[in-house]
Amino acid sequence: MPTKDATGPLKGLRVLDLTRVLAGPTCTQMLGDLGAEVIKIERPGAGDDTRGFAPPAMPGTSESAYFVGVNRNKRSVTLDIATPEGQKLIKKLLEDTDILVENFKVGALAKYGMGYEQVHAAFPSIIYCSITGFGQTGPYAPRPGYDALIQGMGGVMSLTGEPGGEPQKVGVPVADLFAGLYGCIGILAALRHRERTGQGQQVDIGMLDTHVAWLANQGMNFLATGENPARLGNQHPNIVPYQVFPTKDGYMVLSIGNDATFKRFCDAFELTHLLADARFATNPARVENRQLVTDTLTPTMRSKPTAEWVDMLEALKIGCGPINTLKEVFADPQVQARGMVVEMMHASGVPVKVIANPVRLSETPADYRVAPPQLGEHTEEILRDLLGVSAREFNKLRDKGIV
Secondary structure, eight states: OOOOOOOSTTTTOEEEEEOOTTHHHHHHHHHHHTTOEEEEEEOTTTOSGGGGOOSSBOTTSSSBHHHHHTOOSEEEEEOOTTSHHHHHHHHHHHTTOSEEEEOOOTTGGGGGTOSHHHHHHHOTTOEEEEEESSOSSSTTTTSOOOHHHHHHHTSHHHHSSOTTSOOOOOSSOHHHHHHHHHHHHHHHHHHHHHHHHOOOOEEEEEHHHHHHHTTHHHHHHHHHHSSOOOOOTTSOSSOSSEEEEEOSSSEEEEEOOSHHHHHHHHHHTTOGGGGGSHHHHSHHHHHHTHHHHHHHHHHHHTTSOHHHHHHHHHHTTOEEEEOOOHHHHHHOHHHHHTTOEEEEEOTTSSEEEEEOOOOOOSSSOOOOOSOOOOTTTTHHHHHHHHHOOOHHHHHHHHHTTOO
8 A cells, every 4th residue: 555755753764673573563663653664574474473363353454453553654575584585685675774673582583694793794884673581691591581471580570469469460561562662762872873973783672671670669679678579459669648449439549649748638538637647647657557548548538439539639639540441541531632543544445543652752743654564565565666676586486485
């Protein structure tokens, strides 16, 4: 299908995308949204594993919702990189490539002549981003990485779940997503370095590294005390009350971030007597007595329905919010006002909905010019227009199963 010209800040840059599943495709989709031309290399006949991660499929198409979610603004080329002919074509593509992103096991691409050292020697200005489970070095480097595995090894599962309950993973694949986003950040930094020096480099992203990095306040709590933070369910480790409370008709989040806000809450809801109690007077005291605070406030919170609480607390400038289902999220007027769902015309002839890019640039906003592609949708076009492969040569490659 015809595509619009890129308008984003990375317009004019070409990305060779040798990634699959989620971490790598998250990275390359972000680059594509920001204007880069992304050429996604897929296995002939099979493609990215996530094409088969259905149900559900996007209505009117054969594409899984999973695949569609992280593969817009890419053109799909099927190419068998295990063959000499495929490797020759990849190397021709590399001649005009700015960024290569891959998430193969450590050392796997070297046997095809596409390891970092090989690519860097031939094309020293290319930025080569490798996203793996454990990075390029260390005793775990050869191991495969999977989101739930990394969530377990990286500590977040020990922090998530009810006190006394079993460890819990986060409900979306955050290990993959953070690795992809950190990869994008590293690439943007490497682009700045290349702009000054002309020199490319490797961006080495390990999912375990990025997972440890975003342990944030909980990681720092451990470094400060040497003690493993306890699982607290929906409560905050450092602020009380900052948690889920039951209401008359469901649940909500109450976020009281400081003592002044707690006083405002107590004054408004006939709880001023708590302010004279040393166990409630300051946030450190409330953290020390979190169960008492929870038990004391729960009857008050149960007295009104969620919507009424939200209206009253927002008027008092006290942090709060409902716990929405995804149906409610996508119907939310703020989400809709921000345009967080975009429709793109798929090659099957039907529109597909995708979740929008959240990065808002005033002068060069993200654009949506290439719908998530069908497998090999752009193979002939790319080989013809960029590499000069004739129709006769293309047919030979296709007949041999190379494309």
